[in-house]
Amino acid sequence: MAAKHFPKGLDGRQRDANGEIRQKRSDTLVRTLRQRYGDDFAKGMRADTKLKTVLQREGADSLSDVLKKK
Template sequence: MKQPGLDGRHRDQNGQIRQKNGTTQVGTLREQYGEGFAEGRRSDMHLKTLLEREGASSLSQLLKKGS
């Protein structure tokens, strides 16, 4: 049986936790991180676009930047 990884993500075959895909939509991320995530941004914006516009290289960096 597969065990869930960090934040409900699953681990790859080599044991690493799978990263969020760049095509994940902001609306989906708001379900996990709250309605205040990427406030003022459209819910259908892709994560990769949000990262580019915010000058962040990863979701983790963006979350740290916002706090």
């Protein structure tokens, strides 16, 4: 059985089956996010910190909320 691929939106981000943008997993590492969002992302936090910890420290519900605070 072939893996099911969901279409990407115009912005190139992966979408769920219902068309909503997929959320980053809470175990994504800060080093991975820095590759995408720059070295200043989660400044002062170690590279092996998980997104879940960043969200808790920032009092944010999602990665989008953290990025909006910048």
